[in-house]
Amino acid sequence: MPLTHTRALFLMVLVTLMWSIAGVVTRHLQAAEGFEVTFWRSFFTLLALLVLLPLLQGRALLPRMRAAGWALWVSGICWSVMFTAFMLALTLTSVANVLVTMALGPLFTALVARVALGHRLAPRTWLAIVLAGVGIAWMYGTQLSLGDGRVLAGTLVALCVPVAAAVNWTVVQRSHAAGRDLDLVPAVLVGALLSVLTTLPAALPLGATAHDISLLAVLGVFQLAIPCVLAVRCARVLAAPEVSLLALLEVVFGIALAWLGAGEEPSPSVLAGGSLVILALVGNELLGWRARR
Template identity: 70%
Template sequence: MKLTHSKAVVLMVVVTLMWSIAGVVTRHLESARSFEVTFWRSFFTVVSLLVILPAFQGRKALVDSIRQGGAAFWASSVCWSIMFTAFMVALTLTTVANVLVTMAIGPFLTALLARIFIGHKIPLRTWCAIAMAGVGITWMYAGQMDLGSQLAGTLVALMVPLAAASNWTVVQHNRAHGKRIDLVPSVLVGAVISSLVTLPLAFPFAATPHDVGLLAILGLFQLAIPCVLSMLCAAVLKAPEVSLLGLLEVIFGILLAWLGAGEVPGTSVLTGGALVIAALVVNELIGWRQRA
C-alpha cells in the first residue's frame, strides 16, 4: 500500500480513534474481568492477525520473519505482550483517563531509555518537558493516594509505556547495528504470549456471549487492524508527527468513556494530564521546527 503524507495523516487519525475504543467498550462488559478480558482480546487479536498478516506479507514471509527474528525479535514480542496484558488489566482497575494519561508519557520514557542504553543525547528542551510531565504525573498520582485500587491500576498502566519504550530501544539498537526487526510479526507473537500467559489466570471463565462478542471486536478493530495500519503510517510520517497524532488516543478515549459510559475524569487527572500532553506537544513542535 502506497501512502501519500496527507493520506498517512488521515489514516493515523483513524488508527488513534480505533485504539481509543477499548475503554468505553470495556465499560459495557457484563461479567468478564481482569485477566479473562485480556485473554479474550489477545486471543481474537491472534486469530485476526493470522488472517491479516499472510494476506499482507505472504505466509512464507511471515514464517521466515518469525524464524529468523533472533533474540531482539523475541524481546520485542515480550514487550508487546506486556503492553497488551497491562493495558487491559489496568482498564479493569482504574479509569480510562488514568490509563491513557499514564501511557502518554511513553515518548519521555523512550528518550530516557535511549539515553541510558543507546547513548542518544537528550536536548535541553526534552529534559524540561520530562520534568514538566513528571510534575503532571506526580500530581495525578497524588490525587489517588487515598484510592487504593485507582492507584494500583495507574501503576499497572505505567507498565505499558515502560514496555513500549523498551521495545523501541531494542529496535533502534538493532537497527544501529544493521539488523532490522519486522515489528508486525512481533505483534502477532506478543499477542500469542499474552494469550498463553493469561489463559490459566482467566479461569473460571465468566464472560457471557455478549462479553466475548465485544472482546472479539476489540481484538480485531482496536488492536489487530490499527497495529498493522500504524506500521504503514510510521513508514511515511516522521516520529514527531506520529507522537503528536498518537495523543489523539488520549483525547478520543477520555471523550468516548465520558459520553459512552458516563465516566467523568477527576480534576487531578485532567490537570495532570494537561501538563503531560502540553509538555509533549511543545517538545515535539520545537524539535520539529529545529529540524526543519
C-alpha cells in the same frame, strides 16, 4: 492505492480513534474481568493477525521472522506486557488515568535510549520530563489523598505500558543498528501469542458471557490488530514527530468516548494534570521538529 502523506495523516487519525475505543467498550462488559479480559482480547488479536499477515506479507512472513532473531521475541514479550497491563489497568482505575499514564511512553523511551544507547537528551526533553512528572504527581496525588487504593494499583500497572514500550523501541533500534530487519507487526503477533499463553491460567475458570466475548472480539480485531497494521504502514510515510503527536489523539478520543459512552467523567485533577502532560509532550515534539528542520 499509494499512501500519500495526506492519506497517511488521515489514516493515522483513524488509527488513534480505533485505539481509543478500548476504555468505553470495557466499561460495558457484563462478567469478564481481570486477566480474562486480556485473554480474550489477545486471543482475537492473534486470530486476526494469523489471517492478516499471510495476506499482506505472503511467503516472506516466516523468513522475516527468522531473520529478526532474538529481537523478535524480546519485542514480542514487550508487546505482551503492554497488552496485559493495559487491560488490567482499565479494570483498576479510570480510562483517563490509564491513557494519560500511557502517554508518558515517548519520555520513558528517551530515558531508556539515554541509558542503553547513549543518546543525548536535549534540554527541551529534560524540561518535558519534569513537566510531565509534575502533571502525573498532581493527577494521582490528589486522588490518592482521597484514600482510593485502587488508583495506586492501577497506576503501577499502567506504568508497565510505557516502560515496556520504551524497552521495545530500544530493542528495535539495536536490531536495525545490527543490520537485522525487525518487522513490528510479526512482533505484535508474537506478543498476542505470549499474552494468550500467560493469561489463560490466571483467567480460568472463564466466566465471560457471549456479550462480553463479542465485545472483546471487537477490541481484538478492530482496536488492536487492524490499527497496529495500519500504524506500521503510516510510520513508513510520516515523520516520527508526526506519528508521536497524532498518537496523542488517543488520549483525547479515549477520555471523550468514556465520558460520552459510559458516563465516566474525568475529575478536575485528571484534566489539569493530564493537560500538563500532553502540553509537555506536544511542546517537546514540536520544538524538536523545528530544530531538525
